[in-house]
Amino acid sequence: MSLPTSLPSWRKLEEHHAQIRSLHLRDLFREDPERAERFSVSLEDIVFDYSKNRITNQTLDLLLQLAREAELPRWIEKMFAGEKINVSERRAVLHIALRKPRGSSVFVDGKDVMPEVHAVLDRMREFSESVRTGRWHGYTGRPIQDVVNIGIGGSDLGPMMVTRALRPYHSSLRLHFVSNIDGTHLVETLRGLDPETTLFLVSSKSFGTLETLTNARSARAWFLDKAKDPAAVAKHFVAISTNEKAVVAFGIDKKNMFPFWDWVGGRYSLWSAIGLSIVLAIGMDRFEELLAGAHAADEHFRTAPLEKNIPVLMGLLGIWYNNFFQASTHAVFPYDQYLEFLPAYLQQADMESNGKHVQKDGTPVAVTTGPILWGAPGTNGQHAFFQLLHQGTKLVPADFLVPAQSHNPLGPSDEHHRMLLANCLAQTEALLRGRTAEEVRAEMEAAGLAAEDIARLTPHRVCEGNRPSNTFLFRKLTPRTLGSLIALYEHKIFVQGTIWNIDSFDQWGVELGKQLAQNLLPEISGEPARKPHDSSTERLLRLVRGWL
Ligand code: G6Q
16 A cells, blocks of 8 residues: 555545634534434444544545545455454454354464364363362462462553453452562562462463563562472463463463464453453453453444444544644543553553554655553543643543443432533533633623623633544443443554554564663673663663662
């Protein structure tokens, strides 16, 4: 595919942007009473309302033309067919296979991968049931009470976010996540845990990640400090990895290893054995509901026409703001405390995938690529940074996600949740409408303010509105709904990467820092530098050594 800027629709979108950028959402809504209805799509219990975007019918037509000219439907087929669309690593991209039902087939290099996928799921069922029912004993015969997942990046954020999001479905097992190489993370997590009743999941696709292996070694030392007998390790350490050799070299029995495959990207791996912590928390039946929800979103993405396709619309709207309004960030606000870690999870999914500077063929990109993704749960953000959204000079397109029903009805008539809902809807309305000078003046007059104060305060109180947002309203945060929501975001990332013509499935930029840290490590302990550093790094090293 050629540069996106050379596609006919790109030029037309630029012209169209110049024509419509001053249109106000207030007017667009006034002129078309059907707007909300027309610019909404549902998937099962999820409604995606994208009507509060700065678009007209023509905008949408041009964006859809862009998707067709970028051959998006063909790329979707390639992904689902197991073609090696991760071009720099020459790998297929098949997280969609992990959630396909039994009896389906997906071929990689001529081999159907589905029997293996389901064989691992079966083992996850058997293992999780034995731990959850207490059949699996620790070395002293006591059942497991605490599970600690040790992993980082894709081997941590996905399972951690989902485990926290599905807290209402947990059994009595307590789940913990250790990722940071900072010893504090492990020490604080293990404080109060008993080695006799603690199970460690060492989760690492490569089984070569410094943080994970170091944390796993220290966890083993903590365990053996009490257990003494190395044979006891087999009851308390399991590995999840693609690298059997490294797992065995670490000292974990192959029998205690759950495999996955190189066609599962780290940040897309929560659906694989990397999700074992989720399974231990909520049970295999619920995990299968999560997979089924993701599969429903996969089918929607593969089969819905582009104009009714939620990830396609999400992706195109993001491109509209990123590349034509030059918005450099995208915010995600879950109005649900259980989704506290969704922004952090999406930050990795989106920024590691689409933070790229070259096209698939290695030539420079001609356009800006992935946005800076950020966010926090509502209503907290409203009392912190929402001021900038309403009155700042930067355009911040945002997604609002909210369940109609709470897992924790609290107060008379569930008043907490009603307030949460009211706040979520009010924010998107405020971003859309803003508050005009006339409205501000009328309010102050009604409140009896002096004319001088009204004149002084009016400019400060005006909110121009016209700030775009999407709303995901869903019935309740169930495993199935969560699975669908995550998969919709995964596919949105794919849509954007396809249009920008980049490889969304590699992450070479992460390598540089890893390598430099390895080089610096001996120097922290006083060894001479193998290569000279810049003067700032030199000086900081000297200071560190002085304070160690
Ligand atoms: C994800 C990235 C990265 C990876 C971690 C952990 O897509 O590749 O975040 O998940 O670096 O890697 P391992 O699972 O190999 O330890």
